[in-house]
Amino acid sequence: MINVSIQFFGSLRDWNTKSSVTFKVPLGLKVNELRTLVAQEMKAQGADHRSLEILNASVFATEETTLTEDSILSGDGVLVVLPPVCGG
Amino acid sequence: METCVGEIQIDISEKPLSTDQGLAAIASLSQGAQILFAGAVREWNHGRKVLAVGYDAYPPLALSELRKICLEAQERWGNSLNFWVSHRTGKLAVGELSVVIAVGSPHRDEAYQASRYVIEELKVRVPIWKKEFYEDGETEWLKGHALCTHLASQSAEARNT
Numbered sequence: 001m002i003n004v005s006i007q008f009f010g011s012l013r014d015w016n017t018k019s020s021v022t023f024k025v026p027l028g029l030k031v032n033e034l035r036t037l038v039a040q041e042m043k044a045q046g047a048d049h050r051s052l053e054i055l056n057a058s059v060f061a062t063e064e065t066t067l068t069e070d071s072i073l074s075g076d077g078v079l080v081v082l083p084p085v086c087g088g
Numbered sequence: 089m090e091t092c093v094g095e096i097q098i099d100i101s102e103k104p105l106s107t108d109q110g111l112a113a114i115a116s117l118s119q120g121a122q123i124l125f126a127g128a129v130r131e132w133n134h135g136r137k138v139l140a141v142g143y144d145a146y147p148p149l150a151l152s153e154l155r156k157i158c159l160e161a162q163e164r165w166g167n168s169l170n171f172w173v174s175h176r177t178g179k180l181a182v183g184e185l186s187v188v189i190a191v192g193s194p195h196r197d198e199a200y201q202a203s204r205y206v207i208e209e210l211k212v213r214v215p216i217w218k219k220e221f222y223e224d225g226e227t228e229w230l231k232g233h234a235l236c237t238h239l240a241s242q243s244a245e246a247r248n249t
Contacts, residue, residue, distance in 0.1 A: 009146050010217030011229035032238070059236035061215075063148040069238045080146055084232030087145070087175060087216025088127050088187050088207055 002027050003076045006038060010083040011054055015047040025073065031060050032069035038081070058083045093118055096158045096171045100147050100216075102178040110190035113172035119192035123199040125207055127187040129180050137223040142179045143186060146215040150175070157209045161191075164205070165198035173206060175216060186218075 007020045023037055039055055058081045060067045066082070097113055107126050114122060129141045158171040170192035180186055189206050193199035210216075212233040219229045 009215065010144055010232075011219070013144070014229075057234045057236065059234070061146075061149060064152075066149070066235055069236075080149075082146060082149070082215045082235055083217060083229075084234040085213070085215055086211065086218055086230045086232035087143070087150075087214050088211045 001025065002029075002073060004034065004073060005078045007078060007080045009080060010085075012051065012058065012081055012083050015042055015051045016045065020078075027073070027075070029073045030069065031067050031071045031073070034060065034073065034079075035069070054083050055081065092116075092170075093168045094162065094170065096155055096162075097173070098151050098154045098158070098171075099174040100145050100150050100154075100177060101174075102176065105174050105176050105185040105188045107185070107188055107190075110172045110174065110188045114170040114190045114192035116170060116192055118168065118194060119170060121191075121193045121196035121199040123191045123193075123196070123203045125187075125189040125203050126185050127207070128185050129182050131182045133220060136220070138182060138220050139223055140179050140181050140221040141186070142219040142221065142227075143175070143177045144217045144219070145175065145177050150214050150216055153214045154206075154210065157206055157213065160209075161202040161205050165202045166193065169193045169198060169202055171202075171206070173210075175210075175214075177216075179221075 001024050003022055004025055005020045005022045039052055061080050061082055093116060107124055111122055111124055131138055154173050162169050172190040175187045189203055191199045191203045219227055221227050
């Protein structure tokens with residue numbers, strides 16, 4: 001098992017009072033599977049439907065790059081969840 | 089000190105932005121054109137009176153994506169273009185500058201086009217988000233452009249079932 005700490009940005013900061021949430025997941029888990037676990041945790045903690053929709057439209061990323069749904073988690077680390085962007 | 093030709097300077101911080109700083113940063117004896125774009129918080133949005141806008145960003149990817157955008161602009165309009173791009177984070181009052189993009193180029197056509205390219209790409213690619221604070225006390229995170237690609241796959245699957 002590996003520890004993955006998830007940090008949320010934009011509107012997804014609002015569903016949880018903590019700055020990050022840590023998940024213990026199997027080594028080799030794919031991002032789309034992690035997304036499902038995150039959604040389950042958000043639902044369990046009372047996140048509203050809008051937040052879950054935004055999660056579904058968000059991309060998981062590291063400091064270096066965004067990840068595809070097939071990306072494999074290869075060890076302990078920090079991932080960020082980036083909702084649809086609107087800077088400028 | 090004169091800026092080197094082709095230099096790209098990117099910054100994301102809570103510090104107030106300065107258009108003078110942007111122009112000074114791209115000034116060069118070889119650049120005949122200096123184009124400045126400044127984005128400011130406006131008072132009305134979709135019929136609602138805005139008091140302030142809060143900007144959130146993920147700096148590691150925001151900085152790298154902005155640099156990538158400027159490099160793409162150099163590829164299209166010339167490696168001699170200078171860029172200074174600065175985006176502010178935190179809570180900004182109406183009228184305050186949220187983003188400044190300064191482009192230096194030997195000639196104006198390339199500078200105009202490159203400047204437009206940078207702001208349009210920033211809006212759809214760079215991990216920055218904004219929340220509006222309204223006169224009635226409510227707040228709202230603005231809708232944005234998804235960076236993920238799996239939504240298109242979901243739509244295709246739904247159409248095929």
